[in-house]
Each structure stands twice: as structure tokens, then as C-alpha cells.
Amino acid sequence: MANSDSSTATLPIALKENTVPIGSKIAELNESRSDLLNRIQGLKQDLQGWRSKLDTQVKIHRDELSELKKSLNVEVDQLRKEFQELKSTLQQQQEDVTASLRNLGLQDSTGDAKEAEEPMLDVEDQEVHASVEEVIEKRDEN
Numbered sequence: 001m002a003n004s005d006s007s008t009a010t011l012p013i014a015l016k017e018n019t020v021p022i023g024s025k026i027a028e029l030n031e032s033r034s035d036l037l038n039r040i041q042g043l044k045q046d047l048q049g050w051r052s053k054l055d056t057q058v059k060i061h062r063d064e065l066s067e068l069k070k071s072l073n074v075e076v077d078q079l080r081k082e083f084q085e086l087k088s089t090l091q092q093q094q095e096d097v098t099a100s101l102r103n104l105g106l107q108d109s110t111g112d113a114k115e116a117e118e119p120m121l122d123v124e125d126q127e128v129h130a131s132v133e134e135v136i137e138k139r140d141e142n
Contacts (some may be wrong), residue, residue: 076135
């Protein structure tokens with residue numbers, strides 16, 4: 001039992017010796033924790049700044065796209081009107097030519113010529129009309 005008493009007597013001394021390094025370790029860990037928390041806070045602030053910048057850029061680009069869409073819609077409407085005017089003008093010219101040929105007494109031969117020209121105009125009209133419709137559909141999808 002003497003041995004047990006001697007080991008017990010030395011135990012508090014050993015604990016006291018180890019408490020100093022444990023205390024310094026705790027202090028180091030607390031300091032490290034504080035540094036990490038500061039770094040995390042800085043990273044959070046950086047992230048918030050990046051999000052803010054990205055949100056601003058997205059808004060700017062959306063506004064630009066909206067303006068471009070409006071501009072394109074106006075141009076498509078204008079092209080549609082011009083196409084309709086051109087079509088009306090061509091029809092009027094075709095009617096004028098037909099009337100002039102009738103007045104000259106060439107009505108029989110113009111009927112064949114008119115039939116030969118009309119499909120060509122119709123094909124061109126259909127192609128232009130189809131392309132305008134495609135642009136309108138794409139615009140409406142956006």
C-alpha cells in the first residue's frame with residue numbers, strides 16, 4: 001500500500017504539470033477557432049458581394065434582352081406592314097397590266113401568261129410569309 005500511496009502522491013504533481021500544456025492548448029484552440037470564425041465571416045461577406053454583383057448583372061442583361069425583344073417586335077411588325085403593302089402594290093400592278101393587255105386586245109394570251117406568273121408569285125409570297133411566321137413564333141415563345 002505504500003506504493004499506492006506514493007503513486008497517488010505523485011499523481012497530483014503530474015496533473016499539475018500537464019494542466020499547463022492543456023491550458024495553452026485550449027488557448028491555442030480558442031484562438032484558432034476565433035481565426036476560423038473570422039475567415040468564415042469574411043468568406044460569407046465575399047459570397048454575398050458576389051451574389052449581389054451577379055444579381056445586378058442578371059438584371060442588366062434581362063433589361064437589355066427585354067429592350068432587344070421590343071425592338072425586334074417593332075421591326076417584325078414594320079416588316080409585316082411593308083410586306084403587306086408590297087403584296088398590295090404587286091397585286092395592283094398585276095391588275096393594271098392585265099387591264100392594259102385587255103385594252104390592247106391580248107386578253108386570250110394574257111390568261112396563259114397570268115397563270116404562269118401567279119404560281120411563281122405565290123411561292124415567293126408563301127416563302128416570305130412562312131419566314132415572317134417563324135420569326136413571330138420565335139418571338140412569341142420568348
